Amino acid sequence: MKHQINSLSLLCLSALFCFSTLVGCSGGDASLAPVSGIVTLNGKALPGLRVTFYPEPAEGNANPGPFSTAVTDAEGKFSLVDRYGNPGAMVWRHKIEFEWDEMDEQGLSDAMEGDGDGKANKAEVAKAQAEMKKFTKIPKQYEGGGSAQFTVDVPSGGLESYALEMTSK
DSSP, X not given: OXXXXXXXXXXXXXXXXXXXXXXXXXXXXXXXXXXXXXXXXXXXXXXXXXXXXXXXXXXXXXXXXXXEEEEOOTTSEEEOEETTSOBSEESSEEEEEEEESSOOHHHHHHHXXXXXXXXXXXXXXXXXXXXXXXXXXXXXXXXXXXXXXXXXXOOTTOEEEEEEEEOOO
């Protein structure tokens, strides 16, 4: 009889473990909602811009979940996916940050350092600077922590055609 109780206990524990594993794996995208939109600066679309929604910490919940990101297309449009590749963003309050997807700031830094001798490679520096000039400067007030940094509450129904309109003024 003692053997049956142990077997039953083991069976129950195994079932509980399997159930909790399934819930944990499938629960990751349960709180996601679709988010798509457009990013403009002074009314002009910004193609090639990485848009990232970071869930804001809340009291008692310093890490509410994964960020979501997308790169704008030729028309400045984006559609978010979370860091695990699931479409959408968490149903939560987010801060939004921007960066150029192809900008090679590391390339400029490496060119400035040269070949380890501390002397900048002037040709490589000029090339990196010219490459970086093709990217529109994002106004400082929209950078992380800036006075005009976007925040948004993503509702359970999601956001379609959400406009992130920046101005250089």
